[in-house]
Amino acid sequence: MKLYSYYRSSCSYRLRIALQLKGLEYDYIGVNLLNNEQLQPQYKSLNPLSLVPALEVSQGEILGQSVALLEWLEETHPLPPLLPSNTLLRARVRAVVNAIACDIQPLCNLSVTRYLHEQHQLAEQDVTQWQSQWMIRGFQAVEPVIAQNAQVFCFGDTPGMADLLLVPQVYNARRMQVDLTPFPYLTGVVDRCNELPAFMAAAPKNQPDTP
């Protein structure tokens, strides 16, 4: 498989963790979002969604959207599982996945903050404030769900799909110096994840395109 990724893209980071947890090998192709490489015709012809990550799963078959890719990985490479087998629990895991993938990340990503800065002349501190507040609102929704379970990881004693989403989002929050003291359960889970080899191998600091 070939992974199109940017070292600091949180959506790429999710997928890298999943590939590592499932023990799958892949070739890494860096796509520099700062230089808008994802918008170039060459990349767009591969992935019309013009985003990272994308995964070439077989010759010429390229799939996009990180959450769709996590579900594809789970269906085609079921071990170790990233979702529980019980349907109610699966729904609870996916609710946390979507709370991060829909209600936090899209509001904080580079194309949005660039647009706020360039089109609406928001100052850098206002853009940071914008990102922080969507992260905090989102974490306020997720923290009680994780606290209610109070397990090693979000939903049990092995890492799963919710953890894959949470770790990159908290990485971003820490990079932006968001105060995470109100979220001890969520940060506890992240700290335990970050001690695992799969999470270390997937971390932004350890990628081929890390500067």
Place this chain on the structure above:
Amino acid sequence: MKLYSYYRSSCSYRLRIALQLKGLEYDYIGVNLLNNEQLQPQYKSLNPLSLVPALEVSQGEILGQSVALLEWLEETHPLPPLLPSNTLLRARVRAVVNAIACDIQPLCNLSVTRYLHEQHQLAEQDVTQWQSQWMIRGFQAVEPVIAQNAQVFCFGDTPGMADLLLVPQVYNARRMQVDLTPFPYLTGVVDRCNELPAFMAAAPKNQPDTP
């Protein structure tokens, strides 16, 4: 089942279509987002995510996040299917689902536009421009995928999960008078969906809390 919904919430609308397509009965409980009813302690104690839709699937078991709920419905009530059986096709459907659920809707919703207006003093026309441009960018990613298939619905001759996401998003775009002439495939699919009884029954104009 009890559905917590707001007639004009596009995330609620997705779930209503799915419930209708699968022929499932439910009690409708209106949650008025304009009055911030979703933030009231009574609702928050039911659904800590403080969003609509939520679905009480059995006594006291309340699930949130529309895409997680669509997956739960598909797993627990598989007929008629909303996803194809082939794993590659499932990934392509879910990529469109996430292109709308992550890259369009969250940027255009009420809490975001309110924040832009109240915190950053964006004028009404700038907020409309903000919403329009995220819809257009998102539709530009989705249109070639649908065009490539060129079928009755997004991915075949029966409506599926991608159609459930597309119809409410195009409803919003039309309400905001976004120019959709560059998207003939996407609007063609939506117009065909809107002729089906399940989509009509789920439409914002036909809900118990429609003013």
